[in-house]
Amino acid sequence: NKCRLHKVTGKAREYIEKQIEFAKKQLEQIRQDIEDIINSDPDLKEKSKLLTSYKGVGRKTASILLIEVPELGRLDNKEIACLVGVAPKTSESGRKVSKAQIIGGRFYARKALYMSAVVAMRHNKKMKVFYQRLVDSGKAAKVALVAVMRKIIICLNAMIKNNNFYLDV
Template sequence: MKMAQQDSIIALDVSKARLDGLDAETGEAFQVENAEAGYSLLRRRCGKRAVQVVLEASGGYERPVMEALSKAGIPVRLVDPRKVRHFARAHGRWAKNDRLDARMIAAYAQAIPGAAYQPDPEREVLAELATYRRQLLDEQTMVRNQAQTLADPELRRLAKRRLDAIALLILRLDKRIAEQIAASKTLKVNDNLLQSIPAVGPVLAATLLAHMPELGTLTRHQVAALAGVAPMDNQSGKRDGPRSIYGGRPVVRTVLYMAAVVASRRNPPLAAFYKKLIAAGKKPKVALVAIMRKIVVLANAIIRDQRTYAA
């Protein structure tokens, strides 16, 4: 659902302790707690106006206020902080503080329409689990790299103990993710559909379900761009440079890349596709991106049609 741009906008800059706001209709700046007492004041401020509350993603601190307002029937929109910063700089605003941020969030929301937040508790729990698992993998890689340079025997033992503990936590998270998917009818059905695709295993399926809720509602070009695997033109005048991928959702792209690497070696249809591209003169990374794009486009079509890959 797209938000109506004629609605009043209340923009919020979110931090752990407080919400710095701007009521765009009255021009009034205000500040409330990032707690239930503050949410009550926000609900009162919204009143019976046709209003939309717009706020940036802020590492999870935005979730309680989004849930509180959404339960009260107040439309909420979440915007990408990077896009707001680019928007601010395009308008010559380089200074940064909480009140200025709220003002630029309001200006961004007025200029660029977007979809309202749709609560989906089951998917949000899955997204939190999948995000924590990814963070554990990052930590595992960091500790493993550190361990390779350690000379002290005790430090090497401590690193090994830490790696063993992280590995156990990842196994526990895998179990929790599987349980979360099995407990939801929608997630379970879509997980089975996704895993029917060659090269899509439990990790990629869970990542797509958690971080790409738009699957099944987009065109092939839109889904490729959203995942960050759509080649972007690099042309100006007579120059026609090589196209490259840009933007999208890094967490999805990272897992897609690993799936594409495995598929290019072990999955017969996709391995044949990879070899065909290499034989045509494509560089290995370009061929891998083509596999990534094929996988995510297939995922979108399969969720849209609610049919397995074999069907």
């Protein structure tokens, strides 16, 4: 509707503006309901605190991960990376060998991890060094970013499993 708004005039413009306003209010209410659910459950609240202690993971990302990946903390590293969809997989058949790529997984969790990786690669010292080392060794920027995403989800999984906060030393 926002895209259509600049081409519309008159009553139609008023209706579209009302729809946009309604959608914004509804989205804000949904976000508040999610926060209330997390705060009312002691287990989810504790997991949220653990997740947000990681530089690069905010309340929204923690909420998405708690909702989309309830298995967080119960799986091993390879399983959690595959579940989220950040484990590289190769497609081979006979003589055909293609590059590894990420496919499948939980879309919204992967999308949230992407934004966390972008933030972490700028503000988290360890991830910044890890990303730069991969880029310096010749990896493409997106490949290095996916590697950061994988490292983040593995770290978050370990944090929840061991009930430890992230320490940026």
